[in-house]
Amino acid sequence: MGSFCDSRGGTFTEYNEDIKSTRVLYSLLYKGLRDVVKNQVKFTKTIYSTKEVSEIVGDMTQLGSMMAGVMFVFAIFQQWFPEELGNHIESYFQRLVGFVYPYITIIFPEYQVDEYERSVAYMAIERYLSAHSSNGAKRLKANVFEGGKSVFLSMDDDEEVIDEFKGINIRWSSSKIIPQQKVLYTSHDDEKRYFRLTCHRKHRDLITKHYLHHVIDEGKAIAAQTRQRKLYTNNKRNHWSHIVFEHPSTFDTLAMDPKMKNEILNDLMTFSKSKDYYKKVGKSWKRGYLLYGPPGTGKSSMIAAMANFLEYDIYDLELTSLQDNTDLRKLLIHTSSQSIIVIEDIDCSIDLTGQRKEKKEDSKDQDLIPKKEKIKKKKGNEVTLSGLLNFIDGLWSACGSERLIVFTTNHIEKLDPALIRRGRMDKHIEMSYCCYETFKVLAKNYLDLESHELFATISQLLEETNMSPADVAENLMPKSAQENAENCLNSLIKSLENAKQEVTLKAAGEAYKMSERTSETIQDSDESSDAESNNGESSDAESFDSDH
């Protein structure tokens, strides 16, 4: 703590002992300040004479008391003055200002009224200003992407820049409104940002008819070029939080049957170009994919490959953290177009497996079954099947466009038919165990091998075992710099032989159990037939006796 000399030579620490209350502190500080100013500060040369300094201090005191008086009157005025009268006076005042003030201002809020999504205009202006005039701004905000490779600079709050368009100067400023209600802290979601455009009113037409379109079109073009794809996930406050999405999986690295791969690529390509077609047939522009198959067969990798192929964002929806269907709808509204909404392992997300009452065989349409019933809930989870069905294919599915909805599961048999019927899950894709075609793609990707004498053995073994592409990939990955392609192929053959042995043992075990069961049944049936025959003999003897 710095020491502070006053006329009595005391130091700041002495003030410490006397402090009783803030009032005392203020008067001490005021006295200290007056002493310092009056007695001329020791380490600066004399600027004013003592007489002048005391005049200044005197004026300052008068000024201070005058300001206090004005503040007091203003507070009373604000408190008691009738509001509507105040509004009238204010509107007349605004008009008066309008006559003398030659500029117009246009405000662009970050969120439109009652909108969940950021306004397109705001985002386009943000992009435009960051590219065009952020070099004029003195305070900038930096968003770093791709691990620092790309930095997006935008104007900081309360900053101002001048843009020039067809010879006229347009002033842009950015600001934010802090919520009125007293909150402990304002999170990002509470602050409402806006851009303000100011220009001379004689350029009104040029601005509204040409300049704004130019800004928004150019901002969208810049956004498309520098688009950072994002991976979103729903957080505890039922908002989407995101990270930059960078996943290496593509359809080239995805090992699967080439015919099936092409079919999926064509399906995706057709979907992304069918905006008018979906409009013509009256369907919302979305498509459902159900990826099912054993663990480690590439379902999640397929989703990443789809997103990279279409350049879509991914919304990874964790159903278990939702409270109810409203949360589900709210999240859906917040998703942007050109995105994939993913629910992984849908069979164990919430209890959707067979929670419907046993259906009578003759029930015509699955959808007639009452969907309102609540599913046995995990603690606090009120998301219902009907909520999910509407999410996929109901009225709510129409909000937003160009969107894929992807479910993955290891157990398709557990899922409710209504959930995966066409129109909801339009395309069902089975990701299966590794076959020879899949193996060849993995060998090419992992070992740069297109053929090898060991391939024939591997092909034979793959037919006799069920090994997932994940396990095959693990074997093909060199574990040290010394391991070459042949070592990896041999390690794969070894694993396949072990898997084959397990399959044989398992089959043998099943066969043994089966034979056990049959011999037991044979034994039982022998015993029962013996018993029957004994019964038969005794009853014959009885009847013989009675006849004779």
Ligand SMILES: Nc1ncnc2c1ncn2[C@@H]1O[C@H](COP(=O)(O)OP(=O)(O)OP(=O)(O)O)[C@@H](O)[C@H]1O
């Ligand atoms: N068909 C495949 N082609 C290429 N790599 C694959 C394939 N299947 C699995 N893999 C590899 O195995 C790992 C696991 O794959 P992935 O996560 O996609 O499996 P999954 O089907 O989603 O499994 P789970 O059902 O357990 O979620 C990934 O690192 C991926 O590289």
Ligand SMILES: [Mg+2]
């Ligand atoms: Mg997965």
